Amino acid sequence: MKRYRLIVRGMTCTGCEEHIATALENIGAVNIDASYRHGEATFELPDDVDVRKAQEAIREAKYQPGEVQEIQPPRNGVAGDEGEYDYLIIGSGGAAFASAIKAVEYGAKVAMIERGTVGGTCVNIGCVPSKTLLRAGEIHHLAKTNPFIGIHTSAGDVDLASLIKHKNELVSQLREQKYVDLIDDYGFDFIRGEAKFIDEKTVEVGGRRLTAKRFLIATGASPDIPDIPGLKDVDYVTSTTLLERKRLPKRLVVIGAGFVGLELGTLFNNLGTEVTILQRGDTFLRKYDLEIADVVKQALTEQGINLVTGATYERIEQHGDIKQVYVTVNGKQKVIEADELLIATGRKPNTEALHLEAAGIQVGSRGEIVVDEYLRTSHPSVYAAGDVTLGPQFVYVAAYEGGIAADNAIGGANRKANLEAVPGVTFTNPSIATVGLTEKQAKEKGLEVRTSVLPLSAVPRAIVNRETTGIFKLVADANTFKVLGVHVVAENAGEVIYAGTLAVKFGLTIEDLRDSLAPYLTMAEGLKLAALTFDKDVSKLSCCAG
Template sequence: MKKYRIKVQGMTCNGCEEHVATALEHIGAANIEASFRREEATFELPDEVEIDTAKKAINEAKYQSGDAEVLESHNVPNLGDEGDYDFLIIGSGGAAFSAAIQAVEHGAKVAIIERGTVGGTCVNIGCVPSKTLLRAGEINHLAKNNPFLGLHTSASAVDLAQLVEQKNELVAEMREQKYEHLIGEYGFELIRGEAKFVDEKTIEVSGRKLTAKRFLIATGASPSIPDIPGLTDIDYLTSTSLLDLKQLPKTLAVIGSGYIAMELGQLFHNLGTEVTLIQRSPRVFKEYDPEISEAVTKAVIEQGIQVITGVTYERVEATGNFKQVHLSVNGETKVIEAEQLLIATGRKPNTEALNLRAANVIIGSKGEIVVDDFLKTSNPGIYAAGDVTMGPQFVYVAAYEGRIAADNAIGGLERKVNLEAVPGVTFTSPSVATVGLTEEQAKAKGYEVKTSVLPLDAVPRALVNRETTGVFKLVADSKSLKLLGAHIVAENAGEVIYAATLAVKFGLTIEDLRDSLAPYLTMAEGLKLAALTFDKDVSKLSCCAG
């Protein structure tokens, strides 16, 4: 028996679900679940029944069958007898560990190869260290700038060295618990050293040649450095080195406009540094909806961060204890001087040392590994997952892809990656959270869209918090009223976005959001208010009158 998931279009109600289920029952399918909201059906088929038979049955029932994927198989493929390992994984971050654990569950002999610190970017130099320091910065900022009359709070000078020491202790603890300890728990092997492909089925690590039936490349990404004249001649910071500073700079210039630049720029501003954000693009978060960009820009400027957009970089140079960034803005020359310079202009895949040409693995224009929907590379025995493919740069996406890669490479499944509803959060204050399509993306895909834009001062939680700079924006299909995207700038936006993710993933409509009860005086209530805003003026509703 194999378990499948198949896309089904044309279902509009519970009756349609029953019709699809009945059609599948007639060809011998079992454990059938059809969902008109998700536009899919899952079921099991006997080995002798082809998936095309199921597609034909659905089509004959007057619905339209789409792509199908294997979710489970009771017949693990024979990988052959060659190879020192069943599955060799290069890298030890979220994708690698997720894949290793899943492959062990399939009964495979697994090894992970790591050239540096076990755990990858997130726990060591990314999510964990940055977010714990961001929280420290928020507390320091609020102590100096609370919005309530009658409260007299203050903060003394920040001891950055002590904050960093505490951060390092947390990182070490989480690395041990969530990564190193699991090696023995699941029984796969850790091999130390730099991995390089010798041929399509062999790698070399510290002079030792290793073979495997299947490989996974999960080497992640690292900071990308732009080609600005003079930059290679000065000492600059990246997201990695910035988080290990022991002394707080008085001034910091940040080159970059993405989430890393925004988070780390605001972090040091909140700790007491004078920060200037500099970027080529005409607005921050250029890939987001304009309303999101405007709300973020307004918030950081109100907080005292200088934002310079639409620049052309002429050169960078060191002058005494300062770094100078020479810019052209609207034809005028401008010089930004700061004690420290942070380069936060994106990330590049870690593929240079792998000798991928020997393995017949094709890479893209940015050095990323090119994979298909099943995470298979141009070499059918080699898979890739996580940041090295330059997909969404989130550890939870990497872990998701790692599991799929192991299921396909070792479990013999045919699972496709589905990244249609990936939530993203930028942990600034206010935070930024988004899922699904922007208005521009939805139109480019051919949707006729309706949008709702709700300013944060219409959300009761924001009013009582006395923090009203922000916005909720919803994008919906004007015909079906299904939610296509949700984009939020607000305190706790990252907590709110999960509800919106479920709505987008499972095809909920504007009406579904309106008809759902939202607890009063929560930020999540903003989703319901934004749904009401499609055709109501929420300023004319009483509290809780949705």
């Protein structure tokens, strides 16, 4: 028997799944699993039955068969090749641990190599520390300036050292629970040191040579420092070192207006620091549609953040503790002074020390590891996942890719990484959440689209919160009304976007959103109101007529 995965288009319900199963049973298939949600069917066929008969049976059942793949049985130790380990993982972040756990479940002998702190970026220096401090900043900001008449709140000076200590305790706790403790729980080897490839089957760690049948590179990324005259002689901070400072700066200048710069600028503005964010390009949030960028710019400005676009950096100097950033903006030279200078101009992959050329592993123009849709590198026994490939820089994407890499490297599954519906959240005030295509991206793909733009002032939750700076935008196919993209700027936008992700991933239509019940006085109701806005003026509806 051989096992296959077949793409099936046209299934819309569990009844369709039953029809597909019956069609496949009629040609002798067994162990059938049809899923309308995933748009596929997996099944086994006798060796003497051509898999094209399955495609023909699906077509006769009035569905559209697509690509078919043979699924190899689990390797259970990756028999055949020689090596001390079945699977050797370099790195210990989200991608690495997700992959190690799945590989162990397949029965593989696994080892993980880490040169620094266990847990990677997210738990140690990224998501966890920044988000707990952002929450602290939000509370401090609301205490200073709450929007309700009749409630009198105030906020004293911020004890940053205590906040950082509390943050470090949380990081340590989660690192132990979610990473370190799992090493013994799953029984894989953990090796400390820096790995470098000797050849395609061997790495060296601290003078010890280790061989493996399959490898995963999951070494992540780190801050990329731009070449600005004088910067190397200045006491600057990155997203890593800023969150270890013990004293609150009076003035913070941020070079870079990506999600890291915006989040950390928001954090310190909420804590009481005077913040200036500098961007080299003229177009703010250029990867977003104009309506989204404009409302975020409005929100930052309302909060007192000085946002400067179109800045040309001439040089940076330091005099005592004061940093001076010399820029040209609109043809005029300016000097912007800071007590703290944050460099947030993107991230670079951690590949320099790996000696990838020894294993014949191809890298891109920025040093990122080039992978195919199965996450294989240019050497078929080596896989890569997470930030080291410079894909979407989210820990949940890294973990997803780590699992796929293990399925393919150890389980022989030939799974493709599908990143068509990846939600992203930037935790500013209000937060920015997006999934799917922007209007511009959809049009660049040649799609005819219709859009709906709903100001937050039309969302009852925002009205009662007395915080109405924000927006909902839906992008839909003009012919099918299938939801192509969801974009939200609002309080708790990150909680709302999961519903948008499901809509994009499973091909829901605007009508599906209209016909679904949305709880009143939630921010998620904005999705339904935005759907109604395609052909109604929601300002003319009663409170919960949506």
